Amino acid sequence: MHKLKDFLMLTDKGYSDLKRAITACTITNLALMLPFAVTIQIFTELLKPLMGQEISWTRMWFFLGCGIVAGILVFIANKNDYKKTYVTSYLEAENSRISVAERIRKLPMNFFNSKDLTELTTNIMADCSTTEHVLSHIIPQLCANAVSITLICAMLAIFDWRMALAVFCTVPISFFIILGSKKIQNMLSEKHVEAKLKASGQVQEYLEGIKVIKACGLDGSKFSALDNALRLMKKMAIKMEFGTGIFVTGAQMILQAGVGLTVFVGVHLLTNGEIELIPLLMFFVIVVRIYGPVIVELTLLPELFYHRAATKRMRALMTTPIMEGDTEKQITRWNIDFENVSFSYNTRNPREDAVIKNLTVSIPSDAITALVGPSGCGKSTISRLIARFWDVNQGCVKIGGVDVKTLDPEHLMSYMSFVFQDVILFNDTVYNNIRIGNMDATEEQVMAAARAARCDEFVNELPDGYQTMLGENGSTLSGGERQRISIARALLKNAPIILLDEATASLDPENEVLIQQAISKVIEGKTVIVIAHRLRTIAGADKIIVLDEGMLVEEGNHDTLMKNKGLYEKMYRIQQESLGWSV
Numbered sequence: 001m002h003k004l005k006d007f008l009m010l011t012d013k014g015y016s017d018l019k020r021a022i023t024a025c026t027i028t029n030l031a032l033m034l035p036f037a038v039t040i041q042i043f044t045e046l047l048k049p050l051m052g053q054e055i056s057w058t059r060m061w062f063f064l065g066c067g068i069v070a071g072i073l074v075f076i077a078n079k080n081d082y083k084k085t086y087v088t089s090y091l092e093a094e095n096s097r098i099s100v101a102e103r104i105r106k107l108p109m110n111f112f113n114s115k116d117l118t119e120l121t122t123n124i125m126a127d128c129s130t131t132e133h134v135l136s137h138i139i140p141q142l143c144a145n146a147v148s149i150t151l152i153c154a155m156l157a158i159f160d161w162r163m164a165l166a167v168f169c170t171v172p173i174s175f176f177i178i179l180g181s182k183k184i185q186n187m188l189s190e191k192h193v194e195a196k197l198k199a200s201g202q203v204q205e206y207l208e209g210i211k212v213i214k215a216c217g218l219d220g221s222k223f224s225a226l227d228n229a230l231r232l233m234k235k236m237a238i239k240m241e242f243g244t245g246i247f248v249t250g251a252q253m254i255l256q257a258g259v260g261l262t263v264f265v266g267v268h269l270l271t272n273g274e275i276e277l278i279p280l281l282m283f284f285v286i287v288v289r290i291y292g293p294v295i296v297e298l299t300l301l302p303e304l305f306y307h308r309a310a311t312k313r314m315r316a317l318m319t320t321p322i323m324e325g326d327t328e329k330q331i332t333r334w335n336i337d338f339e340n341v342s343f344s345y346n347t348r349n350p351r352e353d354a355v356i357k358n359l360t361v362s363i364p365s366d367a368i369t370a371l372v373g374p375s376g377c378g379k380s381t382i383s384r385l386i387a388r389f390w391d392v393n394q395g396c397v398k399i400g401g402v403d404v405k406t407l408d409p410e411h412l413m414s415y416m417s418f419v420f421q422d423v424i425l426f427n428d429t430v431y432n433n434i435r436i437g438n439m440d441a442t443e444e445q446v447m448a449a450a451r452a453a454r455c456d457e458f459v460n461e462l463p464d465g466y467q468t469m470l471g472e473n474g475s476t477l478s479g480g481e482r483q484r485i486s487i488a489r490a491l492l493k494n495a496p497i498i499l500l501d502e503a504t505a506s507l508d509p510e511n512e513v514l515i516q517q518a519i520s521k522v523i524e525g526k527t528v529i530v531i532a533h534r535l536r537t538i539a540g541a542d543k544i545i546v547l548d549e550g551m552l553v554e555e556g557n558h559d560t561l562m563k564n565k566g567l568y569e570k571m572y573r574i575q576q577e578s579l580g581w582s583v
Ligand SMILES: Nc1ncnc2c1ncn2[C@@H]1O[C@H](COP(=O)(O)OP(=O)(O)OP(=O)(O)O)[C@@H](O)[C@H]1O
Pocket: 113, 345, 346, 355, 373, 374, 375, 376, 377, 378, 379, 380, 381, 382
């Protein structure tokens, strides 16, 4: 049973609930046998005239009473079964969704590099639903039916072992067919699940890229990746159904051959005078009904194989090591040091594909430091390493002398605020989107941050002001408005380190002035790291770090770097010249 717990990745509570569900389901199955036993008794009584005996109406009334009691017991058992099986399985699925989401939050970013959003959504929604289905519809029924089959088999064997053998001899063969086909079914299931994931990914990409598709005049059929993925999914679904169908139908046919065998053996025993007519007829009635639980087992087993693919994916997610560290250690100084840092996104070949190479540089506290360099030189990567989105491969990143690797990522994050070019907004009110910066903030603090970030100007125009719902990722707001919300968040968080990544890159001049004013409020007295392409915006920075191909090439302030006549001066000159261009 403990294997089952690991296989389904159950919590302790989920596991004990499952055991209760199995017991409840077994009791229901046994209770369901009662009306059947009463029917057989009534049937036997009614057949008595055939044997020259009289029907006893007292017994008949007694059996009728037993039938009513059996009905009530079945109802009670079913109700209990429903509660124990379904309610608890939904609860467990909810718990596992929460724990998957929690786990995802703590996973290192390299995990996400190899997964796409669809796969993770599938992990949280579909795979947890699978657990729900396996817990509510498969495992309890499988176990309960196995118990009922064994019990019925034992009872029939006590009554007449030869007839029992005739009834049950096809059962092991049909199970053998299903279990023997497990490998093929697993392979088909995995391919089907893969095709489904690919199709979901393509649908998502299609919806996300709908603007480009419209702009390029593509329609669904021309979007061949989606078309192919949907076709593949259909093909794999048919293959899987066909593969499973062949084995299940074959196993059921072999099983049903037991009916013929029972009739043959029964008639043979009757003609030899080794069994009486009434017990024989009773066996005939039983044999029609007895295969029900076996057929259920034969169809549930392939379902279990299919769901194995989902639990396998969940296991991979739940067993990936998470980023850990000290949750208490306090940082008191805010200078950031890179000491001989090398880093690669490619975990398999970090040396060859290093994005940051032997970087040793200091970022002073309470000052503005700009990271500049050609596109792809590693500016954003440096900010990600400071925030420990990724761990370095060599050397260390220290904040106030503390290696960030030793700090719990969430604890570390409490010391930082980010303002990115791509602002993520949630489908919630403007007010709540700002409050995300600090969930403990009072309404006054939230409003003060919003005002300082110049949000008032556009929020007052919205139908419900700060209570306006933003819709999916705030699609109704402009780039500048979204940016101001993210600045308000950063203001509210009031963290000692601020990372600004291309914060004003895509804004028009009017918006840029507003954002610059808002940003200047955020960065007052903080350790600020700015990543900017437009060098004129960072000319006033206290320190400028110039990178090229992941290496430090120059550092100093604007004036020193201009005198150096190195990469910075070259980039600055080119940008100044381009300002005079027109189209
Ligand atoms: N998640 C990732 N997985 C793999 N490679 C990545 C990832 N993010 C960035 N890279 C690669 O790392 C290199 C440095 O990227 P980074 O984003 O740090 O550069 P950047 O200087 O900020 O560029 P830009 O100025 O164009 O934004 C690039 O070659 C990029 O392709």
